[in-house]
Amino acid sequence: MREEVLINSSPQEVRAALLDNGILQEILVERTSRRGLVGNIYKGRASRVLPGMQAAFIELGLQRSGFLHVSDIAVNANQEAKDYKLKANIDSLLKEGDEVVVQVLKDPLGSKGARLTTRITIPSTYLVMSPYGKGIGVSSRISDDQERERLRQITEDLTASNLSESGYIVRTAAEGSTTEDLRADIQFLQKLWTSIMDTIGNVESEQLIYEDLLLPLRLLRDLLGSGIERIRVDSEIMFDKVKDFADCYMPQISHVIEHYSGNRPIFDLYRIEGAIEQILEKKVPLESGGYLVMDQTEAMTTIDVNTGSFIGHNNLEDTSFQINLEAVEVIARQLRLRNIGGIIIIDFIDMIEPKHRDQVFKALLKFTSRDRAKTQITDFSSLGLVEMTRKRTHSSLEQTLCETCPSCTGRGLIKSPETVCYEVFREIHRQHMQCSFQELLVLARPEVIEMLLNEESVSLIELEELVSAPIRLQSESFHSPDQFDVVSI
Helix, strand or coil, rough: CEEEEEEEEEEEEEEEEECCCCCEEEEEEEHHHHHHCCCCCEEEEEEEEEEECEEEECCCCCCEEEEEEECCCCCCCCCCCCHHHHCCCCCHCCCCCCCEEEEEEEECCCCCCCCCCCCEEEEEEEEEEECCCCEEEEEECCCCCCHHHEEEEEEEEHHHHHHCCCCEEHHEEECCCCCCHHHHHHHHHHHHHHHHHHHHHHHHCCCECCCCCCHHHHHHHHHCCCCCCCEECHHHHHHHHHHHHHHHCCCCHHEEEECCEEEHHHHCCCCCHHHHHHHHHEEECCCCCEEEEEEECCEEEEEEEECCCCCCCCCCHHHHHHHHHHHHHHHHHHHHHHCCCEEEEEECCCCCCCCHHHHHHHHHHHHHCCCCCEEECCCCCCCCEEEECCCCCCCEEEEEEEECCCCCCCCCCCCCCHHHHHHHHHHHHHHHHHHHHHHHHHHHCCHHHHHHHCHHHHHHHHHHHHHCCHHHHHHCCCCCCCEEEECCC
């Protein structure tokens, strides 16, 4: 149960921290200069249709084109997804130059553009509207069968009375809601969709039609019913926006929203700033002395569990089991904190006993079930690895807060001074074979110059004799660690 939400707002960015019993569970960042696109609706134009990929690139008026796969194109409201995923052909549905209304499923990532769909969905407090869909669905997280049927029946009756032909999904937050609550939601969604349709008809292609709510307002919408006890906002301007939104759409939680006006920054008060710095580290310590190593790449994220200084008390099997069991909860929390999505590979410490593997796997299922993002997990492979996926929509925290290192260009490694020294020697040999010179000047980082003057001084003297010319060395602090220049004079 999430008890508290902290919102730190400035003109440049908004940050939200979700705490459960005082422990940080999620940190969300939205910057004004580059807000996320997920949920936005655009009137796009097909720039390229690729039958070989069964996909199309859609111009949205952004820096990069969006990507629309045939499986994300709604053929018509009455056709099930399984039908057209198998039978439809992209060039029979879309031609170059066609205008198409699309919604962003995933933000751009790396060199990839936004992932798009034509199956528009619009969320509200209790319902998700599918204007081109049909039928009534109920969130699987509502476990009470009687409550599920009650909500389904109410929604069906309301949509019939409102002559709505759209499909609806009843959200988890709707559990225990009244008929009036659901009626208000349906009326709001119908009005919003009518407004969107009017906008679509009046604008040119490659235009934004509908933009999703600001981060704090999305949180209120998505976390309703999650047991929030307090929402603290440190900006008076943002507090007014959040309060007005709650008063209008969710008055039942309006009383838990308060303005924080303390002398200390709210994130400092709750030690969130230090926690963010720790989240960006690859190594995650465990209380027992073990640790995790988390490597995030464009293709996947790997998590390695290590015993560290923990030696256990009985035998290796029990030690491995205890570390793995402790690691499971930390892994589930770290995935939420870092907002890591896509393919995730977990390398647990080897366990021989099947019952231990089973307990660790069940614990992983238990702790990831609390995650708002959808996860799928497979059991231990023959190599002792656990494979899982976590739905990725927005960029991870690392991708939001960091950029590629200019020294290592994202590799996480740089050449050693010794390696650079030998590259300098090879470059001098190359120049000696290709041209004549009176003198050579080597410019490199101070640590490289120091190694040339000390450990590699004998090799440098021998090289001077070989090329029959003096070699001068000059330290350049502004060079990158593996950068050097050999200048002939």
